[in-house]
Amino acid sequence: MSEINPDGGISLRFLLDRYSRIMILAIIVAFMAATKPDAFWTMNNLSAVAFQQAPFMILMSFGMTLAIITKGIDKSMGSVLVLSSVIGAGFVKNGQFLAGIGLALAVGVACGFVSGILITRVGVAPFIATYGVEWVTLGLAFVLTGNVYIYDFPQEFREIATGRIFGLVPNLALITLAIFLILHFTMGKTIFGRKVYMVGNNFNAATLSGVNARKTVTMVYIVNGLLAAITGILYMARLNAADPGISAAFTLDSIAASLIGGTSFGGGKGSISGTIVGALIIVFIRNGMNIWGVHTTWQQTAVGFVIIFSIFLEATTQKLTAFATRRRRGGE
Amino acid sequence: MRKWFPLAACMALLAVYSVSAADPGVEGKAVTMILKNFTNPFFITVKEGGEAAAKEFGIDLTVLAPLKADNNEEQTHMVEQAIVSGADLVIMCPSDTMGIIPAMEKLEEAEIPVINLNTRIGGDRKLAKTFVAIENFECGYESVTRLAKMMGGKGDFIILEGVSGAQTSIDRVKGAHAALAKFPDIKLVAQQPADYNRAKAMDVTQNLLQAHPNVRGIYCCNDEMALGAVEAIAAANKTGQIFVGGSDGNADALKAIRDGKMAMTCHTDPFNQGYQSVVAAAMALRGEELPDLFRVNIKVIGKEDL
Numbered sequence: 001m002s003e004i005n006p007d008g009g010i011s012l013r014f015l016l017d018r019y020s021r022i023m024i025l026a027i028i029v030a031f032m033a034a035t036k037p038d039a040f041w042t043m044n045n046l047s048a049v050a051f052q053q054a055p056f057m058i059l060m061s062f063g064m065t066l067a068i069i070t071k072g073i074d075k076s077m078g079s080v081l082v083l084s085s086v087i088g089a090g091f092v093k094n095g096q097f098l099a100g101i102g103l104a105l106a107v108g109v110a111c112g113f114v115s116g117i118l119i120t121r122v123g124v125a126p127f128i129a130t131y132g133v134e135w136v137t138l139g140l141a142f143v144l145t146g147n148v149y150i151y152d153f154p155q156e157f158r159e160i161a162t163g164r165i166f167g168l169v170p171n172l173a174l175i176t177l178a179i180f181l182i183l184h185f186t187m188g189k190t191i192f193g194r195k196v197y198m199v200g201n202n203f204n205a206a207t208l209s210g211v212n213a214r215k216t217v218t219m220v221y222i223v224n225g226l227l228a229a230i231t232g233i234l235y236m237a238r239l240n241a242a243d244p245g246i247s248a249a250f251t252l253d254s255i256a257a258s259l260i261g262g263t264s265f266g267g268g269k270g271s272i273s274g275t276i277v278g279a280l281i282i283v284f285i286r287n288g289m290n291i292w293g294v295h296t297t298w299q300q301t302a303v304g305f306v307i308i309f310s311i312f313l314e315a316t317t318q319k320l321t322a323f324a325t326r327r328r329r330g331g332e
Numbered sequence: 333m334r335k336w337f338p339l340a341a342c343m344a345l346l347a348v349y350s351v352s353a354a355d356p357g358v359e360g361k362a363v364t365m366i367l368k369n370f371t372n373p374f375f376i377t378v379k380e381g382g383e384a385a386a387k388e389f390g391i392d393l394t395v396l397a398p399l400k401a402d403n404n405e406e407q408t409h410m411v412e413q414a415i416v417s418g419a420d421l422v423i424m425c426p427s428d429t430m431g432i433i434p435a436m437e438k439l440e441e442a443e444i445p446v447i448n449l450n451t452r453i454g455g456d457r458k459l460a461k462t463f464v465a466i467e468n469f470e471c472g473y474e475s476v477t478r479l480a481k482m483m484g485g486k487g488d489f490i491i492l493e494g495v496s497g498a499q500t501s502i503d504r505v506k507g508a509h510a511a512l513a514k515f516p517d518i519k520l521v522a523q524q525p526a527d528y529n530r531a532k533a534m535d536v537t538q539n540l541l542q543a544h545p546n547v548r549g550i551y552c553c554n555d556e557m558a559l560g561a562v563e564a565i566a567a568a569n570k571t572g573q574i575f576v577g578g579s580d581g582n583a584d585a586l587k588a589i590r591d592g593k594m595a596m597t598c599h600t601d602p603f604n605q606g607y608q609s610v611v612a613a614a615m616a617l618r619g620e621e622l623p624d625l626f627r628v629n630i631k632v633i634g635k636e637d638l
Contacts, residue, residue: 039543048542052567053535139399142370149373151559151584162567239531240563241584245371245401246531290539296524296532297496 016317021262021277024306028281032288039291047170049287050280052238055176057279059231060250061257062183063224065275068258069200070217071267072119072126076133077228077254078247080111083137085232089150089242092157105229111137112225116218130221134251141244150242161237172234179230183272196220201268256303257282260310281306358614359390364414365423365449365609369401372528372556373582374602375425378450381606382423389614394419402495404431411435415442421617423447423609429454429499436460445616449609451499462622464609466600466630468500471579472507472551474632475598477514479549479577482595482634486517487548490540492533492561493525494553501528501553504579508551521547526557533560541568549575555585555597562593581633589635596634604628 088104261278263270398406494501558578581599
């Protein structure tokens with residue numbers, strides 16, 4: 001657990017923080033299961049949502065969560081996804097999988113590095129720096145593709161996203177799980193993870209206490225670029241096309257998932273596991289509303305409500321903690 | 333007869349133009365064509381058609397589209413830029429039929445003529461000299477009629493709409509409903525927007541197939557969405573069991589039809605739409621009277637037509 005819990009013990013705030021999102025998810029799933037058992041509560045549907053639709057949003061949201069923990073934001077992730085995938089796509093289509101994937105990952109890392117340097121060395125605000133990178137990368141993607149979609153990849157490549165290991169576990173789920181474990185361990189158990197939270201809490205204090213804050217932040221944006229590129233490759237394999245039109249949706253979805261997952265824009269607070277729950281909430285809302293036959297435009301409204309509710313929850317728990325702390329101090 | 337008349341009319345018009353092409357009244361005139369985006373192959377082909385015609389007439393054509401696809405704000409800026417840089421005529425394909433009106437009024441004020449392309453400019457007043465387009469109602473009607481026949485006139489059916497409120501989508505869906513009315517054994521079980529977007533259509537179709545496992549046909553208001561639906565169907569191991577219809581006739585869709593993944597598309601002839609819009613522009617620049625509608629013909633394409 002990577003939360004900093006100032007009270008030492010298990011407080012009400014801690015419990016609310018930890019489980020309120022899972023409660024929301026459980027309520028959504030239970031409601032759907034009760035009302036549409038035949039269509040929703042089937043192995044087929046649940047696995048399609050969890051293992052085919054959610055992983056992309058989860059992977060992107062991981063990166064967004066890291067950026068927001070450092071008190072930043074990464075507006076460029078969706079466009080970096082697009083640029084890295086269209087650059088890799090040409091090679092993949094010709095059967096040069098390793099070259100294509102390697103190049104895509106390199107592009108992701110390079111874009112992240114540029115954002116990181118702009119933020120930490122040039123001193124541009126994260127929103128503006130990544131916003132700039134977003135425009136440049138998306139523009140380059142359009143130029144490079146000559147506005148033509150790259151469509152239909154070899155089946156062997158598509159197996160990355162559509163295949164199953166031993167015909168049972170979907171590859172996508174496995175890849176997502178592996179990345180989750182790495183990030184969860186890094187954020188919770190390593191010095192680097194500690195540094196990320198410290199930098200987010202107070203950049204200057206972290207610097208004064210000997211943390212190389214600039215390097216830490218730059219690293220976070222490099223990781224984001226890498227995650228965007230990985231998502232791009234997987235998405236290309238799933239959609240069977242490199243599509244420049246998907247960038248905006250990805251960025252906004254991942255910000256929403258991070259917020260719903262309890263990551264605070266104040267910096268220094270948030271968790272990778274919370275983000276998974278946030279992403280699942282969004283994906284299940286969409287799936288549920290499709291199954292209910294609700295017009296897709298309402299999904300946006302519904303997700304918006306959940307975001308507002310999460311922020312409301314956040315504020316309430318903060319007040320509760322303050323209240324509890326005061327009472328305890330008063331009683332001493 | 334209803335089908336062939338416009339074709340004949342177009343050909344007659346074409347014959348007239350080819351005689352009068354590249355005349356000095358038109359040569360060197362600056363025309364700005366503003367499209368919805370450059371992410372959809374459809375508009376790339378519209379651009380190519382426009383450029384081909386411009387070359388024949390010797391028109392100096394600039395083709396623009398918003399970087400953020402379908403953004404009205406950017407289209408408005410492009411119109412303003414065209415006024416400032418002294419364009420002689422603007423060919424407008426609006427993303428937002430109502431939102432573009434203020435920009436069109438500015439053109440009217442600057443006395444720059446407008447040719448409306450593909451999607452109708454909204455409002456009650458006539459802001460454009462003519463409207464170059466296909467009949468989207470007919471497109472939806474003919475496509476769904478063909479799909480319904482492929483389905484043997486029975487089974488569950490889904491419609492994927494374009495961006496909510498887009499006039500092209502509204503008209504195609506109306507046409508689709510009119511066609512479905514002829515087939516009482518086909519049941520429309522769901523109708524959802526997927527924003528003319530391939531990725532979104534894939535998720536929406538995947539979810540809808542869970543709720544309606546017996547779907548036998550899906551009509552999508554463009555090819556991008558149809559290709560998304562095709563991937564969702566493949567993920568559900570149902571390739572070949574569901575007839576997917578699209579609209580536009582882009583290269584990826586034609587390949588999917590050849591591969592047996594898609595059933596049909598409606599060729600909306602984007603090249604000719606672009607081409608005809610420049611022809612209309614040339615006529616307007618010469619001061620000729622224009623008909624209210626320049627109709628571009630559609631053609632339903634299935635595997636046997638390729």
